[in-house]
Amino acid sequence: MGLDFSVVPGFFDVILQGVFWTIAITVSAAVLSFFGGIFFAVIALYAPRAISWPMKGFEWLFMGTPLLLQLFLIYFGLIQIGIDLPAFVAGFVGLGLHFAVYNSELIQTAILAVDKGQMEAARTLGLSRGQALRHIVIPQAVRDVIPPIGNNMIALLKDSALVSVIGVSELTLSAQLAIGRTYRPFEFYAVVAVCYYIINLGMEAVLRRLERRVQASR
Amino acid sequence: MTHHRPFVDIRHAQKCYGELEVLKDISLQVEQKQIVAIIGPSGSGKSTLLRAINDLDPLTSGEVWLDGVQVNKLLPHTQYEKHINQIRQQIGMVFQHFNLFPHLTVRENITLAPKLLKGISDDEANVLAEQQLEHVGLIDRIDYHPSQLSGGQKQRVAIARALAMKPKLMLFDEATSALDPELVEEVNQVMKMLAEEAMTMIIVTHEMGFAESVCDRVLFMDGGVVVEEGAPEVIFRNPTQERTKNFLRKHLEGVK
Ligand SMILES: Nc1ncnc2c1ncn2[C@@H]1O[C@H](COP(=O)(O)OP(=O)(O)OP(=O)(O)O)[C@@H](O)[C@H]1O
Ligand SMILES: [Mg+2]
Numbered sequence: 001m002g003l004d005f006s007v008v009p010g011f012f013d014v015i016l017q018g019v020f021w022t023i024a025i026t027v028s029a030a031v032l033s034f035f036g037g038i039f040f041a042v043i044a045l046y047a048p049r050a051i052s053w054p055m056k057g058f059e060w061l062f063m064g065t066p067l068l069l070q071l072f073l074i075y076f077g078l079i080q081i082g083i084d085l086p087a088f089v090a091g092f093v094g095l096g097l098h099f100a101v102y103n104s105e106l107i108q109t110a111i112l113a114v115d116k117g118q119m120e121a122a123r124t125l126g127l128s129r130g131q132a133l134r135h136i137v138i139p140q141a142v143r144d145v146i147p148p149i150g151n152n153m154i155a156l157l158k159d160s161a162l163v164s165v166i167g168v169s170e171l172t173l174s175a176q177l178a179i180g181r182t183y184r185p186f187e188f189y190a191v192v193a194v195c196y197y198i199i200n201l202g203m204e205a206v207l208r209r210l211e212r213r214v215q216a217s218r
Numbered sequence: 219m220t221h222h223r224p225f226v227d228i229r230h231a232q233k234c235y236g237e238l239e240v241l242k243d244i245s246l247q248v249e250q251k252q253i254v255a256i257i258g259p260s261g262s263g264k265s266t267l268l269r270a271i272n273d274l275d276p277l278t279s280g281e282v283w284l285d286g287v288q289v290n291k292l293l294p295h296t297q298y299e300k301h302i303n304q305i306r307q308q309i310g311m312v313f314q315h316f317n318l319f320p321h322l323t324v325r326e327n328i329t330l331a332p333k334l335l336k337g338i339s340d341d342e343a344n345v346l347a348e349q350q351l352e353h354v355g356l357i358d359r360i361d362y363h364p365s366q367l368s369g370g371q372k373q374r375v376a377i378a379r380a381l382a383m384k385p386k387l388m389l390f391d392e393a394t395s396a397l398d399p400e401l402v403e404e405v406n407q408v409m410k411m412l413a414e415e416a417m418t419m420i421i422v423t424h425e426m427g428f429a430e431s432v433c434d435r436v437l438f439m440d441g442g443v444v445v446e447e448g449a450p451e452v453i454f455r456n457p458t459q460e461r462t463k464n465f466l467r468k469h470l471e472g473v474k
Pocket of ligand 1: 235238240258259260261262263264265266267
């Protein structure tokens with residue numbers, strides 16, 4: 001049986017839907033991982049032990065175990081304690097928190113690397129420590145780690161395929177659906193690979209523009 | 219009984235870093251509109267004393283008062299934070315390395331604190347930024363980022379940023395030490411202008427000529443104590459202490 005791409009157009013709507021959900025979960029989880037990363041970093045560096053230590057356990061869970069397991073835990077496990085999340089929400093939370101922990105590591109290092117004269121100058125003007133962090137230190141720290149955070153976001157896009165296993169009808173699941181009906185795995189996996197690649201290019205373009213925009217402010 | 223309390227009143231300031239006593243029972247009074255220079259060798263405690271005034275380096279013991287209010291009074295943490303932020307709004311500080319906010323434009327550097335702390339509108343903030351930049355002669359740089367400015371321009375923006383909070387007192391910690399020699403004068407000019415406008419200032423400096431021409435009083439510090447203080451012509455022309463003489467002699471040789 002040779003290759004036959006003529007079956008693909010018939011599943012155009014299925015694939016398009018997959019593209020939509022892949023982008024939706026990637027972007028929303030990326031946003032969660034970004035702000036979550038800042039939040040976790042601030043807690044790790046500045047919160048009292050009673051708060052930052054449980055955070056460490058949480059961090060260990062998300063860094064030391066497979067993402068797939070985390071998704072299962074959130075989607076299937078939480079039901080047992082009465083938390084029944086829709087698949088998309090479970091995927092969004094799992095992906096978002098998983099990468100938030102990685103972003104937090106980057107942001108913590110960057111916060112500590114911001115010249116301490118910045119905090120001093122801000123405090124001297126009368127800003128509180130919170131205001132100085134929010135307006136002076138964190139923006140500079142985040143600016144300094146945009147490239148590595150960008151790499152995390154690209155990894156997030158690729159790992160978003162994992163949420164297919166809890167039934168989010170993103171690209172990978174769409175491909176499986178089409179393959180289930182046509183028995184043409186190569187064709188659909190190839191098409192989906194191209195789709196991922198194009199989304200990836202789009203993300204990289206956005207990241208490059210972001211990096212250029214912050215160049216001026218160094 | 220009420221008695222006159224000087225505008226800035228530092229009483230028995232002591233500062234220790236572990237075993238090291240960096241400030242040893244220093245008292246200093248500065249009246250409104252006075253300009254005081256602090257000179258002395260490296261490590262003598264000049265910065266530490268200056269930074270005690272706005273509690274950037276809290277004293278181990280002793281008191282700092284500004285305009286009748288104790289700066290370093292004992293309060294529970296959250297209340298103290300509120301209190302000190304209030305006080306710091308009234309004290310401008312200029313650092314050797316400028317410490318401009320590199321991610322913000324010149325305009326934003328100047329307007330950030332007034333907007334956050336005084337709740338002024340965007341329009342008012344813009345007027346304020348323009349006024350302050352006009353004042354230091356940098357209005358045409360208003361939308362630049364700090365990285366696009368020379369050292370002298372950076373320091374003038376840093377001064378404008380401090381002045382935008384309308385401080386009662388300005389502290390300068392070697393404001394020109396990090397500058398190329400040809401850029402020192404433009405910053406000195408701005409500081410002279412403030413002197414003419416009757417700003418109260420405490421200036422840590424290595425520039426004896428500038429201190430002599432601008433200041434009302436000079437303190438010579440060494441080893442955490444004020445060795446000698448007096449009018450500039452006395453300290454620079456007729457110092458009585460051996461240590462002061464040595465320091466000035468070495469300094470002159472260094473300059474040559
Ligand atoms: N955070 C600190 N921990 C320990 N020692 C410190 C600290 N900050 C300052 N010192 C010490 O305190 C002393 C006084 O320092 P300070 O910076 O006030 O000197 P200075 O007169 O401003 O010197 P310079 O002219 O070099 O700026 C020095 O011996 C310095 O090493
Ligand atoms: Mg110093």
